[in-house]
Amino acid sequence: MAAPFRCIYRPLWRVITGSGRLTVGMRNISFTENHFSATNHKTASVGSPWTLHGAVCLQRLPVISQDRNPIEEEFSGLMQQMELERSLLSDHELRLLEDAARMSRKQEEDYDSDEEEDYGDKEIVTAQDLEDAWEQKLKQFHPAQRSNGDKLDVSSSERCLADSLVLLIKQDVGSQKVWLLPQVQWKAGETLRQTAERALAHLPDVKATFLGNAPCGFYKYKYPKDIQKEGSVGAKVFFFKAVMCSPNHLPLEKNSFAWVKKDELKDFLTPEYLKQVNRFIMSL
Amino acid sequence: MNYLTSIKKVILLQNTRALMCAASSVQNELLTTQKVPWGALLTNRQYRSMPTHGIGKYRHLLPKTLPKKKKDKIQMKQIKAASDTEFGVLNVCVSGYDMTLVEHYSQYIHNFCNHLDIKVVESYALPTKTTEVMVMQDQGTKMYVDGILKTYERFVQISEMKATLCPIFMEVLLKNQPEGVQLCVKEHTEADFQSRFKARPELEGLIAKMNN
Numbered sequence: 001m002a003a004p005f006r007c008i009y010r011p012l013w014r015v016i017t018g019s020g021r022l023t024v025g026m027r028n029i030s031f032t033e034n035h036f037s038a039t040n041h042k043t044a045s046v047g048s049p050w051t052l053h054g055a056v057c058l059q060r061l062p063v064i065s066q067d068r069n070p071i072e073e074e075f076s077g078l079m080q081q082m083e084l085e086r087s088l089l090s091d092h093e094l095r096l097l098e099d100a101a102r103m104s105r106k107q108e109e110d111y112d113s114d115e116e117e118d119y120g121d122k123e124i125v126t127a128q129d130l131e132d133a134w135e136q137k138l139k140q141f142h143p144a145q146r147s148n149g150d151k152l153d154v155s156s157s158e159r160c161l162a163d164s165l166v167l168l169i170k171q172d173v174g175s176q177k178v179w180l181l182p183q184v185q186w187k188a189g190e191t192l193r194q195t196a197e198r199a200l201a202h203l204p205d206v207k208a209t210f211l212g213n214a215p216c217g218f219y220k221y222k223y224p225k226d227i228q229k230e231g232s233v234g235a236k237v238f239f240f241k242a243v244m245c246s247p248n249h250l251p252l253e254k255n256s257f258a259w260v261k262k263d264e265l266k267d268f269l270t271p272e273y274l275k276q277v278n279r280f281i282m283s284l
Numbered sequence: 285m286n287y288l289t290s291i292k293k294v295i296l297l298q299n300t301r302a303l304m305c306a307a308s309s310v311q312n313e314l315l316t317t318q319k320v321p322w323g324a325l326l327t328n329r330q331y332r333s334m335p336t337h338g339i340g341k342y343r344h345l346l347p348k349t350l351p352k353k354k355k356d357k358i359q360m361k362q363i364k365a366a367s368d369t370e371f372g373v374l375n376v377c378v379s380g381y382d383m384t385l386v387e388h389y390s391q392y393i394h395n396f397c398n399h400l401d402i403k404v405v406e407s408y409a410l411p412t413k414t415t416e417v418m419v420m421q422d423q424g425t426k427m428y429v430d431g432i433l434k435t436y437e438r439f440v441q442i443s444e445m446k447a448t449l450c451p452i453f454m455e456v457l458l459k460n461q462p463e464g465v466q467l468c469v470k471e472h473t474e475a476d477f478q479s480r481f482k483a484r485p486e487l488e489g490l491i492a493k494m495n496n
Contacts, residue, residue, distance in 0.1 A: 061458050065462060211451035211454045212448075212451035212454070213447060214450075214451060241451050241455060243455070282456070282459065284459040284460065
């Protein structure tokens with residue numbers, strides 16, 4: 001079983017220093033591979049002091065491509081110019097040249113229209129007329145704005161269209177309100193991915209596609225001393241990645257959720273949490 | 285014959301001039317020890333004893349390729365089934381109207397798979413589909429051709445991708461998807477394989493006649 005999980009589980013093994021506890025998490029995940037077998041997996045250590053949580057890293061993918069650097073702009077301009085100079089004339093451009101030549105021949109005195117071959121109905125609609133009509137159509141097309149500027153605040157999902165945004169939620173953890181990725185406690189008998197889907201269901205009207213059955217990250221924290229009961233020492237959170245299908249506005253209170261870019265995460269999350277979360281959020 | 289082939293192998297391994305001399309001289313000896321009329325010995329050309337004789341030979345080093353028969357029916361490669369931890373054979377389909385974007389994106393996916401050591405079985409393109417956009421004229425019932433759009437499709441076939449790698453792979457693909465290009469990841473079926481071939485109406489007509 002160790003071999004197929006090499007890619008993801010290396011970071012997990014680095015994080016967890018305790019030896020036996022990892023097996024609980026591992027068994028959960030291995031059974032989620034076939035999502036239709038939601039059978040009760042054998043969680044061997046029932047008396048584990050860690051409570052499990054499933055969290056979802058919901059991302060809004062970039063809508064448009066990023067702006068180019070000045071160097072990239074120059075290079076693309078140069079390549080376009082080179083391609084234009086090396087290219088052959090297209091059918092439309094040939095037609096333009098022919099029409100212009102025919103026009104100039106018409107102006108001459110000894111013009112004989114019977115000598116023209118393949119005249120047909122090209123006289124009615126010349127290539128230049130077509131081009132003018134196309135230009136008119138292009139002017140009627142107004143593309144949408146690339147950047148909405150700074151008018152939109154953190155809670156709108158249409159913020160930076162060229163970057164990918166992650167959803168953060170202000171949740172009660174213990175007694176404080178903390179900015180987190182949406183998370184929910186695991187119930188016995190369900191796979192961790194179903195826990196993450198439940199976490200997403202708390203935010204209504206969000207259609208998201210989960211990218212896979214394997215979690216992408218992990219975070220564990222200990223409860224403060226006064227809350228620690230006999231059974232529970234702390235909690236372990238497993239993160240799953242999901243991608244938002246359609247942009248919509250979450251009907252939650254204004255200040256309780258935020259769409260942030262990767263570099264803005266540090267303004268919201270605690271340092272320890274941020275360190276783990278940064279490992280699996282890609283800044284592409 | 286065994287002796288000759290073993291001599292040749294020694295040449296391959298060590299490849300020294302002296303051995304070549306020895307080999308050629310041994311060959312000559314072999315030729316002469318057979319019952320050959322002495323008139324033929326005069327046809328022994330001198331340069332065969334040169335040390336560099338046969339120095340440019342390479343045909344014997346190439347693997348033996350059998351002549352390809354044209355009548356061979358192209359067999360489909362066995363589609364591997366998905367196991368618990370790995371997907372079977374997946375098709376990543378990239379399609380769009382702009383050929384440069386589609387091709388560059390499919391090349392990017394192919395290189396990305398090579399970099400992550402994901403096995404790419406095949407990388408092929410389906411024929412271009414031309415769509416004519418017809419617009420109804422303002423004052424009449426006739427439609428005229430407004431524009432011609434060509435749809436390009438490229439497929440990258442992946443086999444045995446680990447299920448733990450899949451979310452990362454999908455995320456990178458989605459984040460780097462250019463505008464105007466559609467990405468689709470589906471499982472490979474026999475129907476997909478058959479759709480690459482041209483339909484043969486005469487053959488199908490004859491088969492239908494036979495069955496009726």
